[in-house]
Amino acid sequence: MSQETPIARKQYFTPFNVITGVILVIGLVLTVLRFTKGIGAVTNLDNNNPWGLWIGFDLLCGVALAAGGYMTSSACYIFGLKKYHSAVRPAILTAFLGYALVVFALHYDVGRPWRLPYPIFWSQGTSSLLFEVGLCVFLYLTVLFIEWTPAAFEWLGFKKIRGVVVRLTLVLTIFGVVLSTLHQSSLGALFMIAPSKLHPLWYSGYLHVYFFISSMFAGLSMVIFEGTLAHRWLHHKMDDTHLAESDGVVLGFGRAASFIMMGYVGIKIIGMAVDNEWHYLTTGWGAWFLVELVGFVLLPAILFSMGAREKNLTFIRVAAVWAVLGIVLNRLNVSLIAFNWHLPAADRYVPSIMEVGTTIFIVTLGVVVYRFIALKMPILHEHPDYKEAH
Amino acid sequence: MDISRRKFLGCMAAAALGTTTGATGLAHAASGKEFTGYPDSFGVLHDSTRCIGCRKCEQACNQVNNLDPPDKPFDDLSVLDDRRRTDETVYTVVNKFADNVFAKIQCNHCQEPACASACFVKALYKDKTGAVVYDESLCVGCRYCMVACPFNIPAFTYFDPLTPKITKCTMCLPLIQEGKLPGCVDICPKEALTFGRRADLIKMARQRIAKNPGQYVDHIYGEHEMGGTAWLYLSGIPFNEIGMREDLGTTSAPELTAGPLAAVPIVVGLWPVFLTGVWAINKRKEKIAEQEQAAAVQAAEEQAAQEKTKALEALQQKLTKEKETAIAAEVKKALDEAEEKARQAAAPDDTTTDTDTAADTLPDDSGKQEE
Structure with missing residues (x-):
């Protein structure tokens, strides 16, 4: 026994555990502050800037980057691309965790979080796009949870109920695509109510379309990026099927992302032409807009296509990270940077260190839970008892 | 004539109330249809050429709404040196602009309010009287109404940890329902504020512009801005010089989001x-x-x-x-x-x-x- 203890302690205090431990403790302190001193005590939000990092990053980026769930499951189960089957489970899990964390983060941001069920069950403000977002996120979170349960049932050994859920796969997948289409687009449409606040280069009658289309390549890029991370840290949990298919997933998703991104650049240009906004391109905001559209959409799209053509996985993996950063930049531009652009510099919003800390805390929480589930349950490999069952 | 025009209109308005407040107002759902406002709904005309920046309206507002007393008393006019906006302790504010021109801001009580259209629990709605009403008992505190408001009016009690709420001018709905005038209108010593039926106020404003050539900009701010507002404004100098945006357009908020909905x-x-x-x-x-x-x-x-x-x-x-x-x-x-x-x-x-x-x-x- 005396010899086992140091080994156990050594495994317990890995760098990963120490760093996450520190972040989680800081997060708990910030949580206490938020719910004892108020939103004003931990954030830089004010009456002119009611939405900050927690909406711009935690909600908008969180939802966009969790789009890998509906993209992968629809590719496999609806579009018949069976070779991506091994990518479905990790994508569903990350999507489920992503949405769960979005809802968790909202508990910090809204004034009275225990009233979050109000719009769904108590008083429906159907004229609001936020109502649509809320309803769809609520339903989609439920769908993702059900889609994820077979992994848990296999782990627990509940064969019968697993069989029932697996038979629902197609219905759940279609429902997931419908709900994703609606809330991904509605997140963009949220800002269509404020044309006087959002810079014309970002404001558009197509804002909802832009958000939906960009969520597609956000999801694809994120699946590639998460796959890269999982290969680095959870390689031993992957079975032969997963390993054999993973290169194909990277290549196929990279090619698809490249196509969609090119189309996205196209509709952004159409949007500019429709509203005749060319003259803004020569301003400072125009330069910033081009940084986003050319620097963080067009260039990664080209790198994706080069990687797909030359079967260069490194190109695609770099492009995936690049595209993810581009999505983050776009969502922050719409919600924070180009929003309230007309306000004097003194009235502009910059997140507080505690807001950033809370966001890091929530992301870390997601990584810890993902790691736990991927280590315990059949996510990156198939359960030996269910190998033939799909 | 003892009775002032504004008081007269106020009494007329009160008389009309029995018929207008019977039914509760509902937020106008987004649709392709144009909504031109509830018939006989009320409004206030603010003639900024008459405003002298005495801050009496701010004081009355503070008292009517039982708000905390301010740091500096209401007769301290040095407050006017800073550009201010509404917040959780102040529902109306008078700002000073070049050449001692003053303009009052508060909720404009839009005909088709962006805030009500944006609220996902119907905690904000347009009342038949014309007031945009906030119901704290439903509010989740998401602050989308603040994002949506083109006039940057709603404020939030950010330092209330568990029961924060939106604050804004109520158009003194309780007083209106008693047949009284809103606090700020009642106290204004220069008749810079006139309460009445919105339709009547528009006619009155037109007459003022017509009868006083050169004194007014030929525009009634709020007649069409963002689909129209219950509060209307007259000014002697361009509206953007008294802090009011002239680029809001006439499209109402529900129309802006009707497409994606x-x-x-x-x-x-x-x-x-x-x-x-x-x-x-x-x-x-x-x-x-x-x-x-x-x-x-x-x-x-x-x-x-x-x-x-x-x-x-x-x-x-x-x-x-x-x-x-x-x-x-x-x-x-x-x-x-x-x-x-x-x-x-x-x-x-x-x-x-x-x-x-x-x-x-x-x-x-x-x-x-x-x-």
Whole structure:
């Protein structure tokens, strides 16, 4: 026994555990502050800037980057691309965790979080796009949870109920695509109510379309990026099927992302032409807009296509990270940077260190839970008892 | 005339209330239809050329709404040196602009409020009286109304940890319902504020512009801005010089979001059809591919079997033929030998030894061939 203890302690205090431990403790302190001193005590939000990092990053980026769930499951189960089957489970899990964390983060941001069920069950403000977002996120979170349960049932050994859920796969997948289409687009449409606040280069009658289309390549890029991370840290949990298919997933998703991104650049240009906004391109905001559209959409799209053509996985993996950063930049531009652009510099919003800390805390929480589930349950490999069952 | 015009209008308004407040107002849902406001709803006309920046309206507002007393008293006009906005302690603010021009801001009580359209729990709604009303008991505190408001009016109690709320001007709805004037209108010493039916106020404003050439900008701010507001403004200098945006347009908030909202039922209706179709096409493709594969395998097998049978038959035929030839040969041989024997028997003297040898070998050979 005396010899086992140091080994156990050594495994317990890995760098990963120490760093996450520190972040989680800081997060708990910030949580206490938020719910004892108020939103004003931990954030830089004010009456002119009611939405900050927690909406711009935690909600908008969180939802966009969790789009890998509906993209992968629809590719496999609806579009018949069976070779991506091994990518479905990790994508569903990350999507489920992503949405769960979005809802968790909202508990910090809204004034009275225990009233979050109000719009769904108590008083429906159907004229609001936020109502649509809320309803769809609520339903989609439920769908993702059900889609994820077979992994848990296999782990627990509940064969019968697993069989029932697996038979629902197609219905759940279609429902997931419908709900994703609606809330991904509605997140963009949220800002269509404020044309006087959002810079014309970002404001558009197509804002909802832009958000939906960009969520597609956000999801694809994120699946590639998460796959890269999982290969680095959870390689031993992957079975032969997963390993054999993973290169194909990277290549196929990279090619698809490249196509969609090119189309996205196209509709952004159409949007500019429709509203005749060319003259803004020569301003400072125009330069910033081009940084986003050319620097963080067009260039990664080209790198994706080069990687797909030359079967260069490194190109695609770099492009995936690049595209993810581009999505983050776009969502922050719409919600924070180009929003309230007309306000004097003194009235502009910059997140507080505690807001950033809370966001890091929530992301870390997601990584810890993902790691736990991927280590315990059949996510990156198939359960030996269910190998033939799909 | 003792009774001022504003008080007169106020009484008229109060008299009309019995008919207008009977039904509760509902937030106008987004649709393609144009909403021109509830009939006989009220409003306030703010004539900024009359405003002297005395801050009496701020004081009255503070008292009517039981707000905390401010740091600096209301008669301290140095407050006017800073540009201010409404917040959780102040529902109305007077700002000073160039050449001692003053303008008051508060909730404009839009005809089709962006805040009400944005609220996902209907905590904000347009009342039939014209007031945009906030119901704290429903509010989740998401602050989307603040994002939506083109006038940056709603404020939030950010330092209330558990029960924060939105704060804004109520148009003194409780007072209006009692037949009284809003606090700020009642106290204004210069009649810079006039309460009345919105339709009447617009006529009054037009008359003022017409009767005083050169004194006013020829525009009633709020008549059409963002679909129209219950509060209306007159100014002697361009509105953007008294802090009011002139680029808001006349499209109401519900119209701005009607497009994506209208897309919802279509997506719900069409996506499942399209996706099931794609699934079915793929399923059928797979099935056909499977069938074709099975058919190809079967055909190949059949062909192979046929070829095998043919080869066997050929071999069998060949063997039979060979056997027949061999038998024929042996028969012929035996006949020949028998003939020979017979001949030797006929002449026995000289070839006895030869015939013995032949007789030895013959039975052996024929026995082998028969096997």
